[in-house]
Amino acid sequence: MPDTARIAVIGTGWWSTTAHIPALQANPNADLVALADIRADAVEKAARHFGVERTYTDVHEMLARERLDGVVIAVWHAAHYEAARPCLEQGLHTVLENHGGSPLRQQWIERLEELGLLDSPVAAAD
Numbered sequence: 001m002p003d004t005a006r007i008a009v010i011g012t013g014w015w016s017t018t019a020h021i022p023a024l025q026a027n028p029n030a031d032l033v034a035l036a037d038i039r040a041d042a043v044e045k046a047a048r049h050f051g052v053e054r055t056y057t058d059v060h061e062m063l064a065r066e067r068l069d070g071v072v073i074a075v076w077h078a079a080h081y082e083a084a085r086p087c088l089e090q091g092l093h094t095v096l097e098n099h100g101g102s103p104l105r106q107q108w109i110e111r112l113e114e115l116g117l118l119d120s121p122v123a124a125a126d
């Protein structure tokens with residue numbers, strides 16, 4: 001991986017715009033290259049505020065177009081799995097605002113097992 005990691009943020013609601021996006025922009029080792037949110041108004045507002053040029057309302061389209069090293073995901077609980085799955089399947093470093101009480105927990109465990117990621121920090125952080 002080069003010195004600067006190319007990162008996208010998925011979900012541009014309260015927590016991303018409060019914590020993750022400012023933290024990424026303050027990190028000299030991170031390059032925040034794109035934002036995605038299913039709500040066009042939310043992603044455009046965040047992009048204007050933080051000066052991020054590339055925006056998407058479809059995670060799959062973003063993954064197809066962008067050359068990324070990792071993603072930070074802060075979406076509604078019910079969307080954790082659908083947002084994170086394609087990122088993990090593409091082998092991206094993935095930070096997910098997930099927790100033990102989140103729905104679809106068993107689905108997560110089974111899919112991470114299939115991907116051979118259950119012993120990785122992705123799973124261990126839960």
Ligand SMILES: NC(=O)c1ccc[n+]([C@@H]2O[C@H](COP(=O)([O-])OP(=O)(O)OC[C@H]3O[C@@H](n4cnc5c(N)ncnc54)[C@H](O)[C@@H]3O)[C@@H](O)[C@H]2O)c1
Nearest residue numbers: 011012013014015016037038039042074075076079083097
């Ligand atoms: N670690 C912490 O201390 C902490 C603090 C606050 C929130 N969180 C977590 O962060 C996550 C987001 O919380 P929030 O308060 O920012 O919520 P929010 O409702 O403000 O923002 C969530 C955003 O996700 C978008 N979204 C939903 N489904 C999507 C999908 N499939 N693809 C792309 N975007 C999608 C929504 O349009 C919305 O803009 C939650 O899981 C929450 O528990 C963690």
